[in-house]
Each structure stands twice: as C-alpha cells, then as structure tokens.
Amino acid sequence: SADPFGGIIITDWYTTQQNENERCKLNIFINGSELKTNNLKVTSFCQFFTNQKWVNIESDNENDIFLENAILNNAKKLKLKNS
Secondary structure (H helix, E strand, C coil): EEEEEEEEECCCCEEEECEEEEEEEEEEEECCCCCCCEEEEEEEEEEEEECCEEEECCCHHHHHHHHHHHHHHHHHHHHHCCC
C-alpha cells in the first residue's frame, strides 16, 4: 500500500520460490522532496517459517541502508534522465 501524501510505502510479505520458508516486507518513509539520505527511511522485516509458525528474524540495519541507497541512486538516475 502507498500513501503519496504522507510519503509512506508498505509492501506485502514477499517470498521467493528459491526460499519459501523465509518472507520479508518493507516499510518505506519519505520525509521530504529532496533526494537526500535523511529524507528516506527503510525498515525491513523478515521471518522464517519453523515449527508451523512464522518467527521474526533480527533486523539488519546494513541491509536497510543498502536499500535506502539503492532507492536514492535509482531516483537520482531517473531525475537526470528526465531532465
């Protein structure tokens, strides 16, 4: 789901065919219109399926920062391309 006015994107749980016992989702918060690191916050949530239930995995801040950088870099490329 997305709220363009509030700057929020929340994904559904995502699982790949290669690893059906793990799922992840993202919460993305956009706090400004400038393409700067402090205007974007990505929080990832992952779980493993074990003993017939989904169990949370500790969040990986480095992965969240990697995703933030990837989003910003792609947005900057698109902005340059459309200028």
